[in-house]
Amino acid sequence: MQQYQGYLIDLDGTMYRGRIKIPAAKRFIERLQQAEIPFLFVTNNSTQTPEMVAANLTENFDIHVLPENVYTTALATADYLADLDSKKRTVYAIGELGLKQALLDKGFRFEEKTPDYAVVGLDYDVTYHKFELATLAIKRGAKFIGTNADTNLPNERGLVPGAGSVIALVECSTQQKATYIGKPEKIIMAKALKKIGLNKEQVLMVGDNYQTDIKAGINFGIDTLLVYTGVSTRQQIAQQKVKPTYEINSLDEWKVK
Template sequence: MKHYQSYLIDLDGTIYLGKDKIPAASSFITQLQTQKIPFAFLTNNSTKTPQQVVANLAMNHDIKVEPQQIITPSDATAEFIKQQNAKSCYVIGEQGLKTAIYNQGIEYNEINPDFVVVGLDTDVTYHKFEVATLAIKRGSKFIGTNADTNLPNERGLVPGAGSVISMVETATQQKAIYIGKPERFIADYALEKLHWQRSTTAIIGDNYHTDIECGLNASIDTILVYTGVSTKEQVAQFKQQPTYQIDSLHEWSL
């Protein structure tokens, strides 16, 4: 078992299940903090700002961290758009995504934006889909925050951002440019922002198709914990295996 110098840790399904705590999570984070091992949360959830994520962790899961320890697909998407020198966007998404993008000075545009960005939106409407579809048909570039079809919470596996994005893909007959896990971009963004070394960092997560494939795509070691989406039976079928597999964060020795 390798001892890593830093960890990128998933949230949904790894640290909590919606409003429900995952028992080992809080003690694992406390161990990292006690041993002064750097860590950050690498989430695929674009709905909340880092400040809102921090507040949720503190109030509901007994975990106290700083906003700079939260890496979201919203921030990574905003950075990607910034690198493209975009001037305007139309966004389907919630506060976390809209704040990250529009705080960059990007203008709101429904007609001919440089980019249409689609993320999880629990109040999505036909009108929003219509605006996004027409803009993409007119030539706007199409970004999806992440491809998660489902999101684990206390009720089970509910629709994720990928389910919303797929409707726009179907309507436009165009594949989105994805930013979040499992894409390499968000992992590279996190390492650069945090000034961490790739070879001494591990990604911890519960979903093979997002967390583990992100590590594989970015050449970062992975630790799959069976507390969320993926099952041992599913993972056994894949040619590329996680670096490590555990049933609980209690099993991981720092």
């Protein structure tokens, strides 16, 4: 088993299940902290700021981390756009505080009619008017960005619409495909790797969902650790041609050094 110098880690299904604690997850993070091994939570959730994510982990799951340990698809989207063209700094965004704050922090200005970019993410108060503005902006030439392709999100009520479902409406109305940022795309992985300051060979992607977490690692060319505490099952993985590098039932099984 290789010794990794850094970890990229999923949240829901890996660190917790909805509102349910996963005790092994807390112990895993504490082992990383004790060994002074850097880690980033890489999440497709664009609605929350890193401060909000860290506070949720600390207050509700007794996992004590800093905002600096969190890398959201909102941050990855803002980083990606900031690196595209230094002269293009206007954006129309459908999304929550996490996305809008990330864009503001990178110096973007919000513009409804002729923005350089139209970014669509999960918005709990989305309206027809917001879809209309995004559609018209893209038709006028704005580059179309989608935070992530997750069609559904699990909550206590069941599988509710995710960002991918919202983005699909704009894809339909514009007849254009969005450029996606979040897992399993390479973009968020490249940005996360840059933030953690390590090489591909030095990091491990940890997650519970083969279709997002593990495929993100596979697509980007880094090793993966699938933990069976969330979405994917051993029966499902047995049918995949490309397997995770490692498979475990609990994070208690994983030695960080």
